[in-house]
Structure formats: structure tokens, C-alpha cells
Amino acid sequence: MKYAIGIDIGGTKSAIGLITDTGEVVAKTSIPTDPAVSPYVMVERIAASAMSLISESQIDTSLISGVGIGAPGPLDTRSGRLTVPPNLPSWHDFPLVQEMSRLFPFPVKLENDATAACLAEKWLGAAQDADHFVFITISTGIGAGLYMHGKLITGASGNAGDVGHFVIDPAAGECVCGQRGCWEYIASGTAVARQASEKLGREVSSKEAFDLAAAGDLQMKELVDQVFRYIGIGCVTLINTLDPQKIVIGGGVSQVGEPLFQAVQSYVSAHALNPIGRKTPIVPAALLQDAGLIGAAALVHTEY
Structure with a gap:
């Protein structure tokens, strides 16, 4: 051993x-x-x-x-x-x-x-059966690990997968990186908490925002539905770019569970360019804590 x-x-x-x-x-x-x-x-x-x-x-x-x-x-x-x-x-x-x-x-x-x-999910988690997959973590920010052709894709300096700074919606405001409408600025846990707090006029955590949406709060449901759509847009971008066998999503926001995965899977099924890409499984990470x-x-x- x-x-x-x-x-x-x-x-x-x-x-x-x-x-x-x-x-x-x-x-x-x-x-x-x-x-x-x-x-x-x-x-x-x-x-x-x-x-x-x-x-x-x-x-x-x-x-x-x-x-x-x-x-x-x-x-x-x-x-x-x-x-x-x-x-x-x-x-x-x-x-x-x-x-x-x-x-x-x-x-x-x-x-x-x-x-x-990402390597952990390949070794022991939800991607053991995949030679081409993307692991996305959605929590404070959004990041990704890329595993293609049976190996990690790390890039020239180890920074491949900085997908949180894909520009998704330039009208949504300025990210800390200086671009407008970055994926993590509009769809991370931090983003959910910020937008929920603005809408309700008080400090709101991302968990409370998701709980309120699930309980029927219309403002929070509208926000959460938009966030799920943004996550779907990012996943379609990755599918169109990398042609993975599956996408594995982890991080705190993934704990929302079935509503998130169902919404993202539905968006991918409708909008990925390749008919094969539309069938890409969107699955939860197996390794959590x-x-x-x-x-x-x-x-x-x-x-x-």
C-alpha cells in the first residue's frame, strides 16, 4: 500500500x-x-x-x-x-x-x-467510463477540468479550463476580470447570492435563493430559471467546442440536484449543434466533500 x-x-x-x-x-x-x-x-x-x-x-x-x-x-x-x-x-x-x-x-x-x-472524477467518480469528458465546478466561481483522448488537457501553463470567463451575456454587468457578462459573474453561487440580494433588498445566500425558488417565490424562480439557462448555454458551448462523451457538474450549486440537471439537460437537448451532442449526458459529480x-x-x- x-x-x-x-x-x-x-x-x-x-x-x-x-x-x-x-x-x-x-x-x-x-x-x-x-x-x-x-x-x-x-x-x-x-x-x-x-x-x-x-x-x-x-x-x-x-x-x-x-x-x-x-x-x-x-x-x-x-x-x-x-x-x-x-x-x-x-x-x-x-x-x-x-x-x-x-x-x-x-x-x-x-x-x-x-x-x-476532474482527474478524481476519472479515477474514482462519475467519469470512470469516459475518455472524453468535461468536469465543471460551480460554486464561488466556475471552473473546469478537461479530459480528452484519455488524458488531462492542462494547456501550456496549466490553466486550460478557465471557462468561468466565457462571455455569456455582455448586458449583465462587469466581471472582476474586466469583461462583461462572464459565465461565473452570472451563474455561480456568488452570482446567485448577489442577484437575489439585489432583488429582495436584503442579504440572501445562494442556498436561500434556491430554497425560495423551490417554495414558489416568483422572483427567485425567475432568477434560478435564468441561471439554469446560463449554465445550459455554457454547457452547449463546451459540447460544441470539445465534443465530450459527458459533462460532470460538481461544486456547491450542483447540490440543487434534479431541477438543475433536468433544466441543463433539456437546454442541451434543444441547442447543441450536433445531434450526437444533444444527447450528451449531464451528470452530477460522484465525489463531493x-x-x-x-x-x-x-x-x-x-x-x-
């Missing part, structure tokens, strides 16, 4: 786990991603937490095959750096792999977090 240290770095917390070569999470923990300290301090905390997990689990370090890291982009996997991740401003141009390699006696691999989660950790470990345990 071999193990990998999986690290999933997020804007608010960083998860650390020990994962076997069969994908079992044998131990895990998480620590706040503290914006008040430098990334150098944070990686020291992450490494210390990982080494504590190894010690507490009584695993011989000779059984650790490596460290896999899923981190928010933009990044540069060639140099092992985070470049300009918007939710981690103090980590801009940070040499993550170099610093992790200094703290760990194991090989270190880095990929975009959505790419790592531990997807980031399993994906990070998959960077070590699988050939991709």
Missing part, C-alpha cells in the same frame, strides 16, 4: 489528507488559509499538519509516494508558481512547488484545483 499527501488550497481553508493508492482517505484535516500571514508561513503550517497526520496515522514515510497539490489559478505549473489567483492576493507570483519541496522529503506535483478534481483531496492525490497515484 502506497500513500499520497493530498493538499487542496482554497481561499478560506486548506485541506490536507493522506490518501491510499486505491483512493481511500485514511486521515484528513483542514486549517484556515489565513490572509493575515504570508504564504511562506501558510505552507509551513500546511506541511506541519501533513507531517502530523503521517505521525498520528503511524505510516512509514517510505510508503509516501509524493505530494499532490490542487490550487486556484491562474498559476504556472511549468515553474510551480501561483501567478495571480484572485482569492489569494498575497500569494501572487508565489513559488509554491519550490517552497513545498523545501519542506517535504517527497516529490511535489501541482495542478489547478478544478483540473485535479473529499473531491479536492482525492484529486490532489490522483496527481501522484495516477498517470495523467
Whole structure:
């Protein structure tokens, strides 16, 4: 039995786990991603937490095959750096792999977090039967992992799949990236909460907005139906561009469940260009809470 240290770095917390070569999470923990300290301090905390997990689990370090890291982009996997991740401003141009390699006696691999989660869905999740699929995560933002012709498509610098900045509706307002009407600006969980709060004149979470829509609130139903349509538009764009066997959707917004998948499947069936594309299954991710950790470990345990 071999193990990998999986690290999933997020804007608010960083998860650390020990994962076997069969994908079992044998131990895990998480620590706040503290914006008040430098990334150098944070990686020291992450490494210390990982080494504590190894010690507490009584695993011989000779059984650790490596460290896999899923981190928010933009990044540069060639140099092992985070470049300009918007939710981690103090980590801009940070040499993550170099610093992790200094703290760990194991090989270190880095990929975009959505790419790592995509690999997890191929390894153990909803895409085990697919050689051509797209994994989309819809939560705070929207990102994707691309798996085509039996391998991950990561791009020249590791940033392939930044689909949240497809322009869907230029009339909808300005995204943080400077373009107008980006997919994540109008259809992410953050977007739902923002638009619901504007409509109701008070602070509304995305979950409350979806719950109100399900209970019959007409304003919220109109908003949610529009969001489902926007998600459908993005999926059709990906189907027309990449011709996948299936699209796997994860992230917090996917927890809405059947109403989302039914609406998106219906939109795809009506609007994908190719008759084959209109039949593309739109399915929920199988790996939920531990997807980031399993994906990070998959960077070590699988050939991709």
C-alpha cells in the first residue's frame, strides 16, 4: 500500500489528507488559509499538519509516494508558481512547488484545483467510463477540468479550463476580470447570492435563493430559471467546442440536484449543434466533500 499527501488550497481553508493508492482517505484535516500571514508561513503550517497526520496515522514515510497539490489559478505549473489567483492576493507570483519541496522529503506535483478534481472524477467518480469528458465546478466561481483522448488537457501553463470567463451575456454587468457578462459573474453561487440580494433588498445566500425558488417565490424562480439557462448555454458551448462523451457538474450549486440537471439537460437537448451532442449526458459529480483531496492525490497515484 502506497500513500499520497493530498493538499487542496482554497481561499478560506486548506485541506490536507493522506490518501491510499486505491483512493481511500485514511486521515484528513483542514486549517484556515489565513490572509493575515504570508504564504511562506501558510505552507509551513500546511506541511506541519501533513507531517502530523503521517505521525498520528503511524505510516512509514517510505510508503509516501509524493505530494499532490490542487490550487486556484491562474498559476504556472511549468515553474510551480501561483501567478495571480484572485482569492489569494498575497500569494501572487508565489513559488509554491519550490517552497513545498523545501519542506517535504517527497516529490511535489501541482495542478489547478478544478483540473485535479476532474482527474478524481476519472479515477474514482462519475467519469470512470469516459475518455472524453468535461468536469465543471460551480460554486464561488466556475471552473473546469478537461479530459480528452484519455488524458488531462492542462494547456501550456496549466490553466486550460478557465471557462468561468466565457462571455455569456455582455448586458449583465462587469466581471472582476474586466469583461462583461462572464459565465461565473452570472451563474455561480456568488452570482446567485448577489442577484437575489439585489432583488429582495436584503442579504440572501445562494442556498436561500434556491430554497425560495423551490417554495414558489416568483422572483427567485425567475432568477434560478435564468441561471439554469446560463449554465445550459455554457454547457452547449463546451459540447460544441470539445465534443465530450459527458459533462460532470460538481461544486456547491450542483447540490440543487434534479431541477438543475433536468433544466441543463433539456437546454442541451434543444441547442447543441450536433445531434450526437444533444444527447450528451449531464451528470452530477460522484465525489463531493473529499473531491479536492482525492484529486490532489490522483496527481501522484495516477498517470495523467
